[in-house]
Amino acid sequence: MRTLDLLRLIFGNLNRRKARVALTAIGVVIGTAAVVILVSLAIGLQRNANEQLYGIGDLRQIQVYPTFGGEGMPMPGPVQGGKPLETKLLTLQALEEIRAIPGVAKIIPRDYMMANLLLRYKQFDGYSNIIAVDVNDLAELGLQAKQGETQLQRGTVVIGPMVANSFYNPRLRPGQEPPPPPELYGQTIQFIFIKWDKDGKEIRKMAMFKVVGVLKETRGESDWSMYMRLEEAKTYNEWAMGRRINYNKDGFGQVIVVVEDVEQAIEVSKQITDLGFQAYTPQSYLQGINNFYLILQVIFGGVGAIALLVAAIGIANTMTMAILERTREIGLMKAIGATNRDVLAIFLGEAAGIGFVGGLGGVLIGWLAGQGINVVAIIYLANQTAQQGGVPPSVAVYTPLWLPLFALGFSTFIGLISGLYPALRAATMIPVLALKYE
Amino acid sequence: MGKTLVRALDGVDLEIPEKSFTVVMGPSGSGKSTLLYLLGGLDRPSAGQIEINGARLDQMDENQLAHFRRKTVGFIFQSFNLIQSMTAHENVGFPMQFAGISSPERDRRALQLLARVGLEERSRHKPNELSGGQQQRVAIARALVNNPALILADEPTGNLDTSSGNSIMHLLAELHQQGRTVLVVTHDPRMTRFATHKIFLLDGKVVTEQAYQQAVLE
Structure with missing residues (x-):
């Protein structure tokens, strides 16, 4: 039998019993629509979460920290398998070990400010997180300037866009309107480093730094930080500690490892951990989140699939009834030369056809419902974020192209499976008995 | 079917000559x-064995039997067995679909055969718009589409009035004259006038005409 003839016959037969086919297909419509809406919702949630997370930083970067451990330490470090970890500092030699790992593109040492710090600009006092990095240009860390430049020189700092917000006027009287945050770009800020001697006497050291750049917002650590050169911070740290710092012995506070490709981040991070350091990559965090949403998609899809399963029973029932009613027709088809395979193909095709028609309706309804939810949800969420701050979602329910195609294929497949038993019964009927059936 | 074996035919041994008009009474x-x-x-x-044109039917599998039937x-049945949702034209063309014949060729042949049974004007009509005699003519046209050598008719006049029955009988006689083997199963004695061969069956056994007539009279 030719394929086109077979298809024409199948849809002709379905067309013959429109009402029954429609009633059976409604189950498939509901099931398929449920699969499309729920999976679209899970995908939409995932996209939203990823959009909100864009501030977690450059995915090529791995944050590496030293491991402090060992027995007899006042604060025991992380424990693996019940055994205390060995202390592993980020010394220059350790950096070479890390550099040897395949896929590592760059290693950028970083440190903290150990002295207490007060910032002063005109009548304002302020505080900020200081990040000392061993780079000439912050662009190497994936940071971009909103104003000025990202180049770091001696006596200059580049600040995050929120730093100015931490400046306040200490002489403000209660009830007085606070002034707007100062414009710091291009200005010189006074840094007051503070430490205490053995007797608890406060010792201060002053320095002036010029703000040569303001960074673009990243929604991460950089927004509230000031960047300065590592060797400059080292000078003040040595003053604060009262001794020289030897990176070969003391190690760095933190190292940023940049990998060549995002895909390598997790593997490199694992190897760094194997060397005994603490390594964190946003990529592994993101992967965990994505895994969660994948599971959510499967669960949501499964709920829809249960509705499809119920519809499958409906198809099987309809086909079984159809075969009983058309027993003589089956006998006739065999008498005029239809093979068992022809009969099987016709009835399997009809069952799959019900699945396909229902699937088509379900995909259409599911997609339209998704668009409807999107319109309502985006308006609602945009209002919410406008009140509370944050990034408004661009999409609530997202239907990728593969989903309707998959749903249509799946519903057709469900129809096919449901028709298997009735169609096999039809195909294996003894022609003479089928012809005599009353 | 069932658990009890019913002998519908018992010890039947017969030969049906090629191009004969055989009536089974x-x-x-x-x-x-x-x-x-x-x-x-x-x-x-x-x-037992059944051999047609040298082919052993009792040894064929389902697929081979389907090809043999095609x-x-x-076949011509007492109750016509037309598909109610199809037009006369589609009913006649239906067997050719299983033979993989193209749509234009099917249309051509179906119309030709409908013309031959005198129904070209009714080709677009559905079975329920046709009389019993016309429906049986459509069924005969359908039986001829694949140009079979053997026509098997099961009580072809059983559901028809006398005049329609006569006309169907003449049509079958015509097919025989064109060189086909026709076998008609009937209990209508009028059919025997066209017969070149007669077979009489009683309780699953072949009997002579005399024995049959006697049994019918009794």
Whole structure:
């Protein structure tokens, strides 16, 4: 039998019993629509979460920290398998070990400010997180300037866009309107480093730094930080500690490892951990989140699939009834030369056809419902974020192209499976008995 | 079917000559329809042999039997067995779909055969818009589409009035004259006037005409 003839016959037969086919297909419509809406919702949630997370930083970067451990330490470090970890500092030699790992593109040492710090600009006092990095240009860390430049020189700092917000006027009287945050770009800020001697006497050291750049917002650590050169911070740290710092012995506070490709981040991070350091990559965090949403998609899809399963029973029932009613027709088809395979193909095709028609309706309804939810949800969420701050979602329910195609294929497949038993019964009927059936 | 074996035909040994018009006579339950279905490959014998044109039907599998029915046999039934949702034209063309014949060729042949049975004007009509005689003519046209050598008719006049019955009988006689082997199962004695061969069945056994007449009279 030719394929086109077979298809024409199948849809002709379905067309013959429109009402029954429609009633059976409604189950498939509901099931398929449920699969499309729920999976679209899970995908939409995932996209939203990823959009909100864009501030977690450059995915090529791995944050590496030293491991402090060992027995007899006042604060025991992380424990693996019940055994205390060995202390592993980020010394220059350790950096070479890390550099040897395949896929590592760059290693950028970083440190903290150990002295207490007060910032002063005109009548304002302020505080900020200081990040000392061993780079000439912050662009190497994936940071971009909103104003000025990202180049770091001696006596200059580049600040995050929120730093100015931490400046306040200490002489403000209660009830007085606070002034707007100062414009710091291009200005010189006074840094007051503070430490205490053995007797608890406060010792201060002053320095002036010029703000040569303001960074673009990243929604991460950089927004509230000031960047300065590592060797400059080292000078003040040595003053604060009262001794020289030897990176070969003391190690760095933190190292940023940049990998060549995002895909390598997790593997490199694992190897760094194997060397005994603490390594964190946003990529592994993101992967965990994505895994969660994948599971959510499967669960949501499964709920829809249960509705499809119920519809499958409906198809099987309809086909079984159809075969009983058309027993003589089956006998006739065999008498005029239809093979068992022809009969099987016709009835399997009809069952799959019900699945396909229902699937088509379900995909259409599911997609339209998704668009409807999107319109309502985006308006609602945009209002919410406008009140509370944050990034408004661009999409609530997202239907990728593969989903309707998959749903249509799946519903057709469900129809096919449901028709298997009735169609096999039809195909294996003894022609003479089928012809005599009353 | 079932657990009890019913001998519909018992010890039947006969030969039907090629290009003959054979009439099988017998009362209800004599096994005449069973004989027809066995010859048409719609049923299988529980024992014995059936040979048609050198091919052993009792040794064929389902697929081979389907091909045999498609190529060699044309069936005509008492209740016509037309598909109600299809037009006369579509009913006639239906067997050719299983033979993989193209749509234009099917249309051409179906119209030609409908013209031959005098129904070209009714080709777009559905079975319920046709009389019993016309429906049987459509069924005869359908039986001829694959140009079979053997026509098997099961009580072809059973559901028809006398005049329609006569006309169908003449049509079958015409097919015989064109060189086909025609086998008609009936209990209508009028059919015997066209017969070149007669077979009489009583309780699943072949009997002589005399024995048959006697049994009918009794």
